[in-house]
Amino acid sequence: MRAFLYDRPTAVDEAVAAVAADPQAAFLAGGTTQVDLMKDGVWTPDRLVDITRLPLRGILVESQQLKVGALTTMEELAAEPVVAQRLAFVREALLHGASVQLRNMATIGGNLLQRTRCRYFRDPTVSACNRRSPDSGCAAVDNVARMHAILGVDERCIALHASDVAVPLIAVDASVLVNGPAGQRRIPLTEFWVRADEGPSIENVLGHGDLITEIDIPLLPQGWRSGYLKVRDRASYEFALTSAAVALQLDGDLIADIRIALGGVGSVPWRAREAEEMLRGTPVDPLRFEQAGRAVMASAFTVPGTAFKVDLAVRTLSRQLLTMTEAKR
Template sequence: MRPISYSRATAVADAVAAVAADPTSDFLAGGTTEIDLLRQNVLLPRRLVDINDLPLTEIEDRPDGGLYIGALARMSKVAAAPAVRERYPMIAEALELGASAQLRHMASMGGNMMQRVRCGYFRDAMSPCNKRDPGSGCSALDGFNRGHAVLGVSDHCIATHPSDVAVPLTALGARIHTEGPRGRKVYAIDDFFLLPGTTPHLEHPLEHGELVVGIEVPGMPAARTSRYLKVRDRESYEFALASVAGALAMTDGVISDVRLALGGVATRPWRAHRAEEVLRGATADAEAFRRAADAELAAARTTPLNAFKAELARRTMVRVLETLTRTESRS
């Protein structure tokens, strides 16, 4: 039994100060992933600072038509919010497909941004894992890696990022707000999730004691016509083999704006910049969709067990684009 001390914070500054002062401490929000990792001896904090009393649960309108979502807003509350469902249907869909109802009632939006990978080797304290024990090696490279990433991988890590809702947030170019020992910071979401490179244990650019306090979603008319499609081994309570978040706007059959991001196939929520470049200004048809998907997956680095993911991601992207085109044409 490892002793763990526990305290509750009622102010953001107090929570930040408490964790920043102790390198063995960590924040505790919904705990839906963190408690599992504590039980598995993957995380070994000596102190937990409970932040659930902090006033970070708001869902507020922004002047640009966007939203600001407090880090402690529960996933179920955000998914049910009329402003989210009307302006950003792909966010609501991703949240509802992300976990069981029980977990969605507990899990927080900020915690979701910080959740750790689902790689079985990361969660097995006996297996070499560069994320858990830097420099020890990556067991997944030559192990069972059917569910692992094909984009953004390195020779040090091929673990797939697990979040669903981070995928549409990445497509939308959301910004992550934090409070830390050096004050307020705002990160573009592409900068918030780090590629593994040679340092897979560093998943975010945050310093110790820096707390996610909110998520800013920019206003975007195209997001009203958006979808999140998740393909998985079973219909419920399962992580994505491939997922796509997409938003689309057209003028006379030509794509004027498009936002795409992939999940389940990359080491971080993956903005499909190459596909977007192919699609902007193109006629909205199956040929353009296939060209865009091929351009994005050209960089895929696969193993014999997960090679199917590249083709699955291509087909999922095309299907989302076809669905959005039909929806946009009827509006």
């Protein structure tokens, strides 16, 4: 690993100023992904600004939302009783997202900022990667691409966003509070990430020196049910091939309201608004569940290695919709 400078500020403004003043500086929190990237030579900051001692950890429960400090660990959020009661699919995504050891180190803010797991991005000997080296091409398009995206991508980049918990978070319209050189602002998570087909070398809307300080998560209304289904090659510690986060409210046999997001298929966590619109206010119907999934997949861009994900994503969503509606009836 390359040598680097190390700072440990004691205040948020101090941390933001330290990174903003140095183009080669970056924040360090749990480091569960960053250290790997540094060892591989993919990410080479000259200065790390350690934010783990800043007062950005904890969960505040309000009547309609949770305010979660960015340094709160995945395990701490999963253990919060209100999450189990009112945001079951967030808890399930957290528990499916990593081993216990990693959940006790990885922070919520860091999870949202994790880099793609594309093998070509993470191998610096591969020259063709538009995400790592703009205008160099995309090696994944013509090579092994099983763990890649089919939505929000094109021939320039098919990198997948791997976060599990980000999927239900966009379903409930969570947002992040960001402190940066220009001050403080709030960003809805649905506007936080940049799709690969809109900018293959840009992952999110943060500028240099911007720091996530808080995640605000609206609570589902009483009477809603939610769940997260993750399909993967093995049952433990594996990234999703496809996943579905569903939250809904039934009125008899009608789906009164619904929220859907998909993982394992998009260059960003994917809000399935087409499916929501097709199902809201309609009777529970397995055939319509499949049709809703097909509507989301209509814009899929596939290569030989990812073509199977279209049908798998439809089945994943259909199965989770059946699970949620049967459990409520």
